[in-house]
Amino acid sequence: MKVVLINGSRNEKGCTFTALCEISQTLNAHGIDTELFFTGLDPVNGNIDQIVDTVGEAMKEADGLIVGSPVYYASPSGEVLAFLDRLFMKYGRHMKHKPAAAVVSARRAGTTASFDVLNKYFTINEMPVVSSRYWNMVHGYTPDDVRQDEEGLLIMRVLADNMAWLLKCIEAGKAAGIDVPAQRERVVTNFIKR
Numbered sequence: 001m002k003v004v005l006i007n008g009s010r011n012e013k014g015c016t017f018t019a020l021c022e023i024s025q026t027l028n029a030h031g032i033d034t035e036l037f038f039t040g041l042d043p044v045n046g047n048i049d050q051i052v053d054t055v056g057e058a059m060k061e062a063d064g065l066i067v068g069s070p071v072y073y074a075s076p077s078g079e080v081l082a083f084l085d086r087l088f089m090k091y092g093r094h095m096k097h098k099p100a101a102a103v104v105s106a107r108r109a110g111t112t113a114s115f116d117v118l119n120k121y122f123t124i125n126e127m128p129v130v131s132s133r134y135w136n137m138v139h140g141y142t143p144d145d146v147r148q149d150e151e152g153l154l155i156m157r158v159l160a161d162n163m164a165w166l167l168k169c170i171e172a173g174k175a176a177g178i179d180v181p182a183q184r185e186r187v188v189t190n191f192i193k194r
């Protein structure tokens with residue numbers, strides 16, 4: 001079993017990365033493989049198709065997804081939003097029914113607003129959202145700050161515990177003959193009378 005982790009920060013080894021590492025180590029301790037992708041500035045410097053395809057192809061094989069973002073002006077980073085818009089449009093069907101979670105990192109505020117935005121990608125795409133003991137956030141301006149955020153790191157570990165548990169439940173369910181629900185025919189309406 002494998003979980004893909006996305007670092008949607010401009011900082012390759014910053015606060016978001018530090019939070020994702022805590023999750024990754026805990027998943028590994030549960031016997032689950034992880035693959036971390038750093039999207040960086042690619043989504044906004046002309047390389048969006050390349051990074052979306054790289055992660056999208058990885059998600060075809062992966063069993064779960066964790067998206068990490070710093071908080072910029074009380075929202076997820078513009079880079080991660082551009083990336084997720086394209087990833088879900090192009091590869092959404094390959095991610096359906098795969099457990100997912102968002103984590104955010106902020107110096108101080110805007111965490112829950114950012115967390116809400118990220119979770120909406122999962123819930124429009126039939127992805128079970130994995131939760132923790134609090135909303136999934138760490139606080140810091142530097143990785144060292146995050147390492148001192150003991151509660152934040154515990155939230156990351158509990159999130160990973162719950163992700164590992166759910167992945168194993170899904171695998172046990174499949175072995176017992178419980179597959180994902182059959183897809184219902186799509187109905188698309190708007191609110192404009194013609």
Ligand SMILES: Cc1cc2nc3c(=O)[nH]c(=O)nc-3n(C[C@H](O)[C@H](O)[C@H](O)COP(=O)(O)O)c2cc1C
Pocket residue numbers: 009010011013014015016017069070071072073074075105106107108109110139140141142
């Ligand atoms: C453009 C920009 C906007 C930011 N806006 C916020 C904000 O609204 N609230 C906050 O608490 N921190 C804000 N920060 C700080 C980052 O969210 C915080 O340092 C985060 O942990 C950085 O994660 P990273 O090291 O993974 O990039 C902002 C940082 C930048 C560069």
